[in-house]
Amino acid sequence: MRTPTGAGQRTATLSDVARLAGVSIATASKALNGRRQVKAETRAKVIDAAERLSFSPNALARGLLAGRTGTVGLLTSDLEGRFSIPILMGAEDAFGSGRTSVFLCDARGDAIREQHHVRALLSRRVDGLIVVGARPDPRASLGPDLPVPVVYAYAPSESADDLSLVSDNVGGGRMAVEHLIACGRRRIAHIGGDPTYGAARDRTVGVLGALADAGLELAGGKPFYGTWSEAWGRGATRMLLEQTPDVDAIFAGSDQIARGVLDALHELGRDVPRDVAVVGFDNWEAMAANARPPLTSIDIRLEHLGRIAAQRLAAAIDGEPTSGTEVLPCRLITRGSTAPQT
Amino acid sequence: MRTPTGAGQRTATLSDVARLAGVSIATASKALNGRRQVKAETRAKVIDAAERLSFSPNALARGLLAGRTGTVGLLTSDLEGRFSIPILMGAEDAFGSGRTSVFLCDARGDAIREQHHVRALLSRRVDGLIVVGARPDPRASLGPDLPVPVVYAYAPSESADDLSLVSDNVGGGRMAVEHLIACGRRRIAHIGGDPTYGAARDRTVGVLGALADAGLELAGGKPFYGTWSEAWGRGATRMLLEQTPDVDAIFAGSDQIARGVLDALHELGRDVPRDVAVVGFDNWEAMAANARPPLTSIDIRLEHLGRIAAQRLAAAIDGEPTSGTEVLPCRLITRGSTAPQT
DNA sequence: TTACGGTCGGAAAACCTTTTCGGCCCGTTT
DNA sequence: AAACGGGCCGAAAAGGTTTTCCGACCGTAA
Missing domain, CATH: 1.10.260.40 (lambda repressor-like DNA-binding domains)
Incomplete structure (x- = not known):
């Protein structure tokens, strides 16, 4: 040798x-x-x-004997790591400095690659899998007859027999609007993302719910849907202001969209937050904290998601499986774009 | 059981x-x-x-016998995955659909966690390690007496006995300025990032080299250093324009800074690229492509870096080790912020 | 009919660790 | 003095795979 x-x-x-x-x-x-x-x-x-x-x-020998390797695979399809890295961190935290390690593989949203990685991980006898989908919509299950437990995080499995953890988009939308109302806003508009995403529609549901509870109407009459881009945020804001100039708050479907919103408002001479308050979604630090003014945003708590996923997986490995979809609450991060009216 | x-x-x-x-x-x-x-x-x-x-x-049994596991650890300290995920992808590509798998662990820049992960990976008998530092400056070596080969990527090792792969920041700076010159710009300024980063200083070296070759002076007289933030980009631009109003191009030390630059220029009524051309650094897609106008940027080709790292590691595993620091060239991505003058 | 060469299948060792069970020794009790 | 019990240590098996070496068998040539 x-x-x-x-x-x-x-x-x-x-x-x-x-x-x-x-x-x-x-x-x-x-x-x-x-x-x-x-x-x-x-x-x-x-x-x-x-x-x-x-x-x-030698962990190989030990694992061979014990039938357990103290290893968990985190299979992601995230192209930029924005979602998977925080989830990975949360999962690592949950397992702590114990015997279990979490290893991340990237399938890039490609079913072939995903199959390849699943096989590789299983042949290496991981004790369990966490699957992080590419987008928050339901995705195909890896199948019911895997030799190890699986937890689906961020994107739920299509099968109700699997355990899925998702964030509460409805609640997040509601939370954003309730915050705006608490800030004294009454004419609240919503500029959503890509309507083919369930998450985009769910957030709208939350928005409408919160408005209804407060006896308010959605400014602009309807939610605007487009893409998850700054450009869409800019365009939609211009449309909105032309049509409904007296808007005093905008809830954007993502921080990127919110950046576009801020940009357009600035260009149109509206002060944020004095004239119009803005809330984003995702709490993408690099986007939100550096915006001008810094952007209030809904945090979907990916680390927390990862931590819970790891806990559920550990329980399943220890013989206490769960199934169904668990919806985890979001959190509001307040920054300058919604300073309460004085 | x-x-x-x-x-x-x-x-x-x-x-x-x-x-x-x-x-x-x-x-x-x-x-x-x-x-x-x-x-x-x-x-x-x-x-x-x-x-x-x-x-x-059972890969455990096989690995136990063969003395090789077909497994490589990618140990990162990247908090957001912006660097490590592309490197991971490149490495996975290099190993292709062969027997070798790459597993990512995150040490979060914490030496204790890093040691923990190294031990965990070694006890699982990985065949090699790729270490991705938190920032591009030299970092402590994992040590000379590890039982497997190691390749340091993005951040070089402090030890010359290790093999390190870094991107050519000097060349990148040069490339940016040469592009601006080719676009007909002559009064080129540089707004750099955090001067405690070697990368920030290296980029400046390239800038000055390219300017000297063209017989030009740096507009503003000196490079500006600050932080890697949009806020700094905005502030520096205002300072710069006050002091040197006839600037016709700005090379920013990062895409985030460049976003701030664009923002300030816009506010000051300068058209980009007509009045001032702007080049960023990193080619961070979400930042650069969504800027207004879309941002020309220097791409440090992280996937390529990962691919080369994997190749070198594979060679070392096969008994052909290398050492020293290998500098990989950057690439210019042209977008709207530097449309050539007509 | 015997010898020989080639083809194909099987027994067993090796990789490294953990755990069970048996054995040894010494001290204590009856 | 004999029996018993407790404290320590070692032999061996188990876990799943690959590989080496040997043996069996078949067909062909002498």
């Missing part, structure tokens, strides 16, 4: 440790794992030997 | 396949791996049995 590169010697194995410590392999194993059938003195000798050899137990 | 959740039956093993096919384990293995000491008819029987049981070989 060729010696690996930067590598020094072949990695030490347990029998190397045992030999150096002058004990059997079994005793070495027990000593290192805290089993208490070894004399303290013997244990110390073994531990010392292990350190000297910088021994690290 | 408890049966896993969504799981059906225990996963099939090679001996299950062998039994179903009526052959020995050895023969089953050879049949599935294309060894040619089995009759075609026997092979067919085995393959059929494997499919019926949806057999997938």
